[in-house]
Amino acid sequence: MGISGLLPLLEPIKKNKHLRDYAGMRVAVDTYVWLHRAAFGCAMDLGLGKKTTAYVSFCMKRVALLRQFGITPVLVFDGGCLPMKSHTERERRLRRQEAKKKAHEELLKGDTSKAMEMFQQCVNITPNMALELIKALRKEKIEFIVAPYEADAQLAYLEKIGKVDAVLTEDSDLLVFGCQRVLLKLDANGSVVEINARDFPHVPCMKRGWTFAKFRQACILSGCDYLPSLKGVGIKKAFDTLNSSSSIERTLKTWRTFGFSIKAPKMRDGYETAFKEAELTFLYQRVYDPDKKRLVHLNEPILSDLDFMEDLCKFLGRDLEPSVAEGIAIGELNPYTLRPYHPDDDFFYEDLDAKDDEATRHHPIKPTPVPHVPKDLSASARILQVSTTANLTGQYTTKSSDSTSKFFSQPEKPTIDVDEHVYSSSFPITKNDLELKAAEPSPIASLSRFRSTSINPSDDFSYHSTVLKSKAHAVDSNNVSPVRLTPVIPPRPAMHLLKRSVTEMDSFSYEHVQIRKETTDGNKTDRENSSPANVAVESWVTEEASVKIHLESARYMEQTNPHQHRPYKPPAVMPKTKAVFGSAFNGLSTFRSSSASEQHVYQGGDNSSSLKPKKARPAPSLPKKRLGAGRPTNLIPITAFFGK
C-alpha cells in the first residue's frame, strides 16, 4: 500500500536524476521490488512449482547497472512479517490462491496466455527465492542484509547510521520511516526520480511550522499499512488537518468529543490508540544493526514513548537473540522459521495462516512435493522434526528421480506419546526407525498460532521442534494438522554454528553462553555469547552431523530489564513424554556438569557480516578459569552434544 497519494503530493519536489549522479555513493536497495518484477518473467514456472532461477538474473542485471555507474549497492531483503500485518498478508495469500486456481483451470482449457496472466497475479516471493539471489550476491561479493522484519525500516536505518547515502525503492513508506534521499522509478537505462526529505518545506501543503513528526502523523492519518484511514479522510484532508492543528492528540479528541456537532470524520473505536501504535511502529520498528550485530529500534525511544512500548511486539517485531538476528541478516536463517533455510519452508509459511482459517483447515489443497527420498533408506540418516496436535490425517507424496509414491499418515489420538507415531502403510519408516532426540517449545509458538499445538493437551509448550532421528526424510504435505516432518539439518558443506529458538516462552536467560564448535578436521572454535534475551540451551544446532558442539557454561542473567527480560525461573525440565531419548543426547534433557577434559582453549571467533566496511571485532575472550573450579555460583555448567 504505502501512503496512497503521497507521491503526487510530493510532485513539486521530485527531481529527475540519473544513476551517474550517484557515482561513488552507497545505495541501499529495496530488493523485494526487483524480485517481484523479475518473478513476472517466470511466473508460469514458479506457479507450477518448476525450478527456476530466472529471476536471479534480472536482479543481477540491475546490480550490474548500479555498479556500471559507480554505485555500491547494498541489497536489503524483507524478513518476517509483523503479526499486526498478518491480516493483510492472509488476504493476499487468499487472492494468490484464487489466482492460482484460475490459472490451472485456464491451463486445462488450453488458454495458455490467460493462464500466464493468472500466474503473474499470484507470484509470491518466498524466502528461498530470496536465498537464490543471496547466493548469487555472495559469489559476486555484493553486500546484502536480510531485515528481521520490514525492509522499509531496515533501509531507513542503514541510511540513518550512514551505511548508505540513499535508498532505492518504489515505496512511499520509506519517507515516513525517515529516509532522507529516496530514489524511485529506476528504469533499465538508469533514470531515477529522487525525492529528498529536506525539500519538504517547498511542498505547498507543508509550508509553515512543519516538523517531521507532523509529516509522519499526516501520513498515518491519511491511511497507512498499520492503520486504515477514517472514512472520508484522504491525503489532502490529512495534511489540511495537521496544518490547522496544534497537536494531533487534541484534534482527535475534538473529533471524538464534538464530532456530532461539528463536521468531522466519524471516529472508530480505539482509533486514538491505534494511531499511537502506528506512530510507534514508524518510529521504533526493530531493525538489525550490522555493527552491533543485534536488533535495535529504528530510533532510540524517547522516555515518554517507552511507557507505550511494553507489549508492542505485534507492531515493532519481537526482539531476537543476537545470534539469531545475525543469522537472519547474513542469510543463514530463514526469518520466518528462525532456522536454516530449507526448501520446505516455503510450504511451511504458506500454511501458517491456513491453520487459522477454518475454510482452508477443512479443505486441504496442496499436493506438496517432497524432497528427494533415497531408495536405500538406511543410506542416509536424517534428523526429522515433528510438530503435532490432534488429528493427523493426511496424505503426503514423495518423489524421487525415478519413482513417485504416496503415503498416508494415520489418524492420531488427541493425546499421544511421541513414540507411538506411526507413519503409515507403505511408508518405509516404522515407528522403530524414529528416535526422539529432543523437543523444545516452538520458536513461533509465541506468535500465538501454535500456542495450542502440543502433543499432550496439558503441555504448555508445542512440540514443533520435536526432533526425531530417522532413516529418511518426509513432509506431511497437507499439514492441516499437525504433523509436519521437516529436516532440521540440511546437510551443507559449510560449517556454521547456528542458534535459534528464542522464545517468549522461555523462562530463563543467560548472560554468558560459551560454546565450542569442533569439526572432524580438528578445527575448534569457541565463542562467547552475551545474550540479553532468552536463550534456549537445547536450541543449538549444527548443520553437519560431524560437528560437535559443546555448550560449556551459562550464567543466568542477574539484572533484569523489564522490557527484555523476565525474572529468573529455573529452566523447565524437558517434556515428559514416553519418548526415548537418544543416548548421545543426555545433555539436553537435563543439565549436567562438563568435565575438565571437555574444555578447550579459545581459538578465534567466526563472526562475519556481509556488510562492509567491516569493523574488526575484538576476539571474545573465554577466560579458562571461569570454566574450572571456583566458578561463580550462578554459573551453570552444561554439556550438550549434537551429532551422530
Added chain:
DNA sequence: CCGTGCACTATAT
C-alpha cells in the same frame, strides 16, 4: 470543483 474510494492495470522477454 475537489477529494475520496473503487475497480482495474502493469511490473519481464
Added chain:
DNA sequence: TAGTGCACGG
C-alpha cells in the same frame, strides 16, 4: 507497489 479512470458526495 504504483498508476489510471470513473462515479459519488459535499
